[in-house]
Each structure stands twice: as C-alpha cells, then as structure tokens.
Amino acid sequence: MKKIVIAIDGYSSCGKSTLALQLAQELDYIFVDSGAMYRAITLYFLQHQINVEDPIQVNKALEQIHLKFVYDSIQKKSFIHLNNTNVEQKIREKIINDNVSIVAANKAVREFAIAQQQLMGDEKGIVMDGRDIGTTVFPNAELKIFVTADVDVRTERRYKELQEKGIASTKEEVKQNLQQRDFIDSNRDFSPLKQADDAVVLDNSRITKQEQFKLVLDWANKKING
Numbered sequence: 437m438k439k440i441v442i443a444i445d446g447y448s449s450c451g452k453s454t455l456a457l458q459l460a461q462e463l464d465y466i467f468v469d470s471g472a473m474y475r476a477i478t479l480y481f482l483q484h485q486i487n488v489e490d491p492i493q494v495n496k497a498l499e500q501i502h503l504k505f506v507y508d509s510i511q512k513k514s515f516i517h518l519n520n521t522n523v524e525q526k527i528r529e530k531i532i533n534d535n536v537s538i539v540a541a542n543k544a545v546r547e548f549a550i551a552q553q554q555l556m557g558d559e560k561g562i563v564m565d566g567r568d569i570g571t572t573v574f575p576n577a578e579l580k581i582f583v584t585a586d587v588d589v590r591t592e593r594r595y596k597e598l599q600e601k602g603i604a605s606t607k608e609e610v611k612q613n614l615q616q617r618d619f620i621d622s623n624r625d626f627s628p629l630k631q632a633d634d635a636v637v638l639d640n641s642r643i644t645k646q647e648q649f650k651l652v653l654d655w656a657n658k659k660i661n662g
C-alpha cells in the first residue's frame with residue numbers, strides 16, 4: 437500500500453501529538469513528536485548553562501547532543517533519549533515550557549533538528565507533529581493538517597493535563613505560557629509557525645477526540661488510496 441508523509445502543525449496544546457500518535461498507530465506509521473527534540477535540546481542547554489545568544493557555545497553544545505527516539509513496545513510509543521538517557525518526563529517540566537521557544541528560535545538549533553527530522557521521513561510512512569513540518573521539514577508532505585483551538589479551550593485542557601501529572605500551576609500561568617510560546621514561535625525569523633498554503637485547517641475547539649480522529653483518518657485514507 438502507498439505510504440505517505442503526514443505533517444501536523446499548529447498552536448501549543450491543540451492536541452497535535454495525541455492526534456499524530458493515534459493516527460500513526462492506526463496506520464502503522466512512525467510517529468515523531470518534533471517538539472520533544474527542541475525540548476531535549478533546551479534541557480541540555482539549561483543543564484550546561486549554554487547561552488543561546490553565543491553562537492560558539494551553541495555550536496559546541498550541539499556537537500555534544502545525541503537525540504534518539506526509542507520505541508516502547510508495551511506503551512506502543514517512542515520516548516526521546518538525550519545522550520542515551522530517557523528524558524521524556526524532564527522535558528515536560530515548567531522550566532522547559534518557559535525556555536523552549538527561545539532555544540527553538542535559534543537558527544543553528546533549528547538546522548540541527550530539521551536535518552534529523554528530514555532523515556526520519558526518507559522512507560515515508562511517518563506522522564510528524566510540530567510547528568514547521570508542513571512548511572519547512574516536509575514541504576512535499578501528501579497530507580498537511582493545521583490544528584487550532586480557542587486559547588481558553590487549550591488552557592483548560594493543558595491545565596487539566598498538568599493537574600493529572602501533579603504539576604502545580606495556575607490557569608493564568610498556563611494561558612500566559614501558551615500565548616507567549618505561540619507569539620515567539622509565530623514571529624521568529626527562521627521557519628516560524630505558519631499554516632502551509634496547502635494545509636487543511638482543523639479547529640478542534642468544539643469536537644470530541646473521536647470525531648477529530650474519524651475526520652483525520654478519512655483525510656489520510658483518501659490520500660493513501662487516491
């Protein structure tokens with residue numbers, strides 16, 4: 437059967453990764469959460485006090501960073517490893533949320549991550565979610581989806597998620613972080629968050645996860661069989 441590339445982009449906390457994972461599991465495709473790569477790079481920069489404004493420090497640091505997604509057959513998903521350590525939990529902490537967009541705006545950081553992301557798509561059969569997948573990483577992706585939702589809906593969802601994980605935060609903090617990240621991501625010079633001209637827009641403010649999945653699976657099957 438024909439294999440395609442599916443690019444899912446959009447604003448923070450729109451449920452892109454959940455959707456991408458569901459789709460990849462259904463189609464038996466590889467799922468890549470590109471945001472996890474920027475988060476892991478940010479973790480390394482914080483751990484080693486790398487000044488993102490200093491190109492020499494940034495380049496040296498990038499030479500020391502090895503990222504790998506390791507598949508867990510029980511949980512049926514991949515977890516990111518930074519220099520052979522599973523950092524999946526650490527990269528979801530507030531300090532990473534507060535710093536990741538600044539690190540991800542750095543040109544050398546983006547080039548480093550994008551080159552690896554493009555290699556992962558060589559064989560197709562991949563669903564990747566992020567901010568610039570349809571515009572920069574896979575401009576020829578057969579299916580591009582741009583996900584959006586009202587900021588208050590996104591805040592509510594993210595707040596609940598944090599509560600479930602036992603991470604303390606107020607709704608106002610959550611909302612501010614989402615808006616700040618969206619602003620930085622949309623306004624950076626290099627591969628900003630932007631809807632690709634040929635992307636389908638999916639506003640999931642008022643639909644259930646099941647309705648969303650059915651809709652998207654239908655779009656994917658049309659591309660695969662069409």
Ligand code: C5P
Pocket residue numbers: 448449470471472474475536537538540541565566567568569617618621
């Ligand atoms: O998707 P997630 O919210 O985990 O991404 C974290 C951050 O990584 C985003 O806010 C953005 O700054 C950056 N990112 C990016 N390009 C991508 C994926 C994520 O700049 N393709």
